[in-house]
Amino acid sequence: MSTSNVGKDGITGERPGREAQVGAGLDDRGLDDRGRGGGARRRRRGRRGEQLMVPEAEFTSYYGRPVLNRPTWQPLDIAGYFFLGGLAGAGSVLAAGAQATGRPVMARALKISSLTAISASTAALIHDLGRPERFVNMLRVFRPTSPMSVGTWLLSAYAPAAGAAAVLDVGGRLPRIGRAATAGAALLGPAVAAYTAVLAANTAVPAWHDGHRELPFVFTGSATTAAAGMALAASPVAENGPAVSAAVFGAVLETGAVKLMEHRLGMVAEPYRQGRAGRLMRLAEGLTVAGAAGAVLAGRRSRTAAAVSGAALLAASACTRFGVFHAGLASADDPKYTVVPQRERLRKAAADAAGGPPAGAP
Template identity: 65%
Template sequence: MSRSREGFKGGGRRRGRGERAMVPDAEFSSYYGRPILKKPTWKPLDVGGYLFLGGLAGASSLLAAGAQLTARPALGRTAKVGAAGAISLSLAALVHDLGRPERFLNMLRVIKPTSPLNLGSWLLAGYAPLTMAAAAADVAGRYRTAGAAATGCAAALGPAVATYTAVLLADTAVPSWHAGHRELPFVFAGSGATAAAGWALLTAPVDQAGPARRMAVLGAVLEVGAFRLMTGRMGLVAEPYEEGRPRALLRTAEVLTAGGAVLAARAGRRGRALAAVAGTALLAGSACLRLGVFRAGVASAEDPKYTVVPQRERLEAAG
């Protein structure tokens, strides 16, 4: 990460009645035109998929445990298979972004409590086999006791799996991620819940999908509410969420998530087709949110303004 000092350039701006500002508008840059922060080099599709699929997996494990406790076998099976498949694809996306599988394995050589990435790697290493054992036991119809235990353990880790990536992003110096550290885990929790509900609505029988419909509504309220609270509190560094491609992705996510939740609430009465439409909208909305958050963070790292101005405001407040 470079530590170049910022420079200023720009001309005065015309005011009302022909007056010229005495102090020119500041345009932030750094020596040699290099950004103050080194922007994330992660591949958008790999990391966006990793973020989305992890949320889907973690919330699906919770849904699977609830289905198991309430005797909804078809819902439980589809949630278990969804969790196992999603976490497998999430790990594949992570390894593909890292470039070589051994880079992931190298993170398991030590336990570092101060590193969200290290703890997240251990979390995935423990969680993924549990989801696969739970799904395999259910599909095979054997080892039911072991399968039930694996389902319960996966559900216990599910909330952490669904939200730890938010902690991972917020722990960086990227302005639009770091400034949202309070609310971003709740945004990702809601997004994971809507994704899991969407998968269940697509694949489970309508008469067993009641918990998925309720999860869709609660997840949508949490996701949209927490995201608006976050951007309303962040001030200047909320701008990247409201401009360009991130804005388009996030507005699309909000429409799809809210619309999908409304359709999900009505799907119990209207049959399979409406449930499928609702599930598709919820899955797409969750994916758009994760990718929009990722792209907004990259945009904030590219513009020195989002690093310099908040630092000066904090210094002035402390002084």
């Protein structure tokens, strides 16, 4: 350890031979023992690439706080809102198809489930908002650039149509109005099933925002499997044909979109594979495959098999929504999922700028 001190009289206590040797190893001409210039040698080393001696910085923030504020949404309220909205929207589409093809029991069951699901979904949203008047206040303006504003108006248009379709079907009155309400709910159903993915992707949460391309397809596929599961569980075997087809379609769409999203996101996909979210996503995948396989193999022959397959598909859809939700929370808690992608984008932009045409070139 050096014991030198710096005072008003200069440096005292210095040890000999500890001074920095500027240009050491060079002769009077600035050449080394091989006749090469020191500057050229340093430049040549720089071209080969220097090895960093300082490790990458740890991803921490002041007082250990995360870079992003964690969403304050409650899991049961918002993840349940995601799941129930998907079940309602896709159920209305399947109900309209069942009614058009002469499957009255399936159509009625799906209309009732859609009304129940959208009512519970809206209640969960209002409960998370804290006060019911906040939901009403969102209807004072319409902002096309706000997914929450669009979603609020969408729910306000869809819920009465779904309610009229179910009530008039059960009561057996005003069949024309009932058919019109069924068609209206079916037209709005896909948007109701998918818009919550847009709502989540519009945030700064890395696992949601970076997955904005695939997340709507994940939610749509999940909603389709949920509606197919409800139809299988509530319909007679003779009417199960469309539900089996919907189960296969939803399973393929959801599973494919999840795999594509995880592949494209790279390290940001880690929250979908780890912790609580990872367990839920793996459980969702297993239940989806099992439910779709059961529907194909025995859903048209055995009432029990159809009901079990339907329950598996419903549980799979719920696990997907809760898995996506918890993956988002995990990615917001860990600063690296925000910092590392930002660094990579900056490096790529710098590399693109360095390799582009010189400034002022035509």
